[in-house]
Amino acid sequence: MKILHPRTFILIGLVAVIAVVFQSLTPNYLSLRNLGGMLSAMAISGIVAMGLTFVIVLRKFDLSLAGIASLSAMTLGFALFLYGNLWIAVVACIGVGVICGAINGALVGYGRLPDVVTTIAVGSIAYGMAFVYNGGADFSKNFFSSGIVAMNYTKVLGMKVPILLLLMTAIFTGFLLHMTRYGQAFYAAGENPVATRFSGISVNRMMIAGYALCGALVGLAMLIQISGIGSSRVTAGGQILLPAYTSVYLGAALLGRASIPATIAGSLVMTMLLNGFTLMSVPYYYSDAVVSLVLITAIVLFDPRILIYLKSPRRLVTG
């Protein structure tokens, strides 16, 4: 809504600088083909990050992402193995995410348990359950016949399905968080749960909704990831935690507050960096470190409290 906020220009400037730097280092950076690749790469981490945004807006943490991802992925493979039907598998995969998320939300909300420990525990249980289906071995039966592999490169409305799903998730979550009463309730419940309850909104229900949505989008992201890999494995989703948190926090630092546009911006900046490093053949084990470094630098540079402090050091004292 506040499109012309000065921070928007900072963001555009940052994207432009990254683009120019990598273009000068690797000539293919801004080619159409690579831009398409960037968007595909953004699909998985972007969708997870948008789900996580709801939990962060509630001022909670969700460290169960990887565990839920693993269970979702294996459920997907198992459903394909049993039924060979893509739609049943999609419902199962996302449904498992919703259930795990709702358990997180119920424990943190109604159960008043600490969010960090609770979500670590739920994530570990989910990860353990992922081994139950097949003793930890992969599923790949019915992958071609069900069409899940084709999903990765089929184009609908001129877009590859993963990119279309990213776009649809962005529109849906953005609408939900910024245009509806539920979005207002998410922000209120995160900032002041007591006043929110006194305004007639059930904070506990918002917790369940937020975590469940986060779990659902983890499931959706796994659908995309598995369709790319071509088999379900327990290690799927092992790498989603850092990019998701980086996207949300980098975006919030850039635009001043956690929101869907901010998360998209954070995800975009992060994807552009990772993609550039890949083109330059920087080993993957360095790129995680570099992304984390960028995250911390961005927070230091753009956090509004730090900006206030730099303008007038005394104001921090008065709060």
Next chain:
Amino acid sequence: MTTVLDMRGIQKRFGPVTALDNVDFAVEHGEIHALLGVNGAGKSTLIKILSGLYQADDGQIEIAGQPVSLQSPADAIRAGIASVQQHPELVGDLTGYENIFLGNEARRPGLFRRVEHGAMRAKAQELLKRLPVPIDLDVKVQDLASVEKEIIAVLHALKQENVKVLILDEPTSTLTRVEKEQLFKMMRVLKDVGVAIIYITHRLEEVFEIADRFTVFRGGRNIATMTSEDARQGDVSIPQLMLDDEMGALFPPKATEPAGDVFLSVEGLSLTNAFQDISFEVHKNEIIGFYGLVGSGIDELGKVLFGALRPTAGEIRLKGTPHAFASPADALKAGIFLVPGDRRTEGLVLADDVTFNTTLANHDRASVFGVRRFRQAFRDARDLSGKVDLSPPTLNRPAQAFSGGNQQKIVIAKGLYSQSDIYIFVEPTVGVDVGARATIYRQMRALSKDAAVIVMSSDCDEVFGVADRVTSLYRGRMTQPLSRDITRDEVLSAGLMGTAA
């Protein structure tokens, strides 16, 4: 008498706004000097300059005859100025003496510089011995009463040896009558040992009770400094000094028309350990008032009526129909709105703006099929903020940027937006200046045109002044039925001692 603090020609601007305009302000050795003025009059700015948080653009400050330059809080402390903030920041998990010496812990020599608890405790006891109030310094601060926390904060400020000026910023706003007496006792002891106290308050009656002199600020200027004695004898009206235009009566006229239908009736309502057997009726077009101290049960009564707590016995009827509320959501749906006593934690989402807060409690009105009606909400919020006289009327400003009185006006706008039948106000004017108080009381009277209004407060004058029928709560029981024919003193003594005098 010698002048211990002398500020001359103090000038402070924030951008285009002049916060202090050529202000002179002086405090004598060992006096209690009240600093008065509506919010935004310049008192806080002056205090912040004195504590080194802000720097004056122009002017001199002398302490005990020596010119000083206060560039930081550390400078101010070194110069002998100690201040206690309005909401003292204490560490709830630490004990009283640990809080007093926070940042100055006694340390044993040696490798680990272990904290020497014995020495700290002894030193704290010695500090406390100067004061007439017994406090257990070994108890965690979170378990202490408000006044004890305030005194811990004062001791924290006084641990420096050379304190000449002590600044207390609205220390009484959350204290009960008895606690206030304790605080005043402590202030008199400090005064006797020669500490000058600058005392900021919104409660004007306290000025005559405790202050030797007072200074009134208005629009960034020092309007008047006089002794309380002169003011009393000369029949000076402090509210008139504080307000630009002559303020009308603080309280609006009482209801002239007879009360309408019964909107809410309560029968035998009880909550274990809070209140017992409360019964009353409230009609449309009337305001009823409950006077009660902190701990008398008024806070819990408000929360039970609003569904935030569940009663252990009794019945609540709305327009004749019995209701049992499982949550505030149920109560809101049934047409009850609570303006809570603690607006910062219970009333507002401080980081969000006026429109957000105004529309939060009535999503049905603010959205269509769940989708927010931004324009409509903005228009409604604009109308309501005009109605409650919000200042500044900037709707996209976060609630935390408003003064206490204006924050309360936002909560009232939120109540108006909810279009309820019954409004419950708990401590509606804590920390609210005189000008805003009048507006809030007027709003309550206006609300009662179409609704029933209940006021619960530990300020007897407030209850008596604004309500049509009043009673008091003492240790969880109503001292008498709601009555129109009761004097202020009867209400007061019943609330303090349980029986009407």
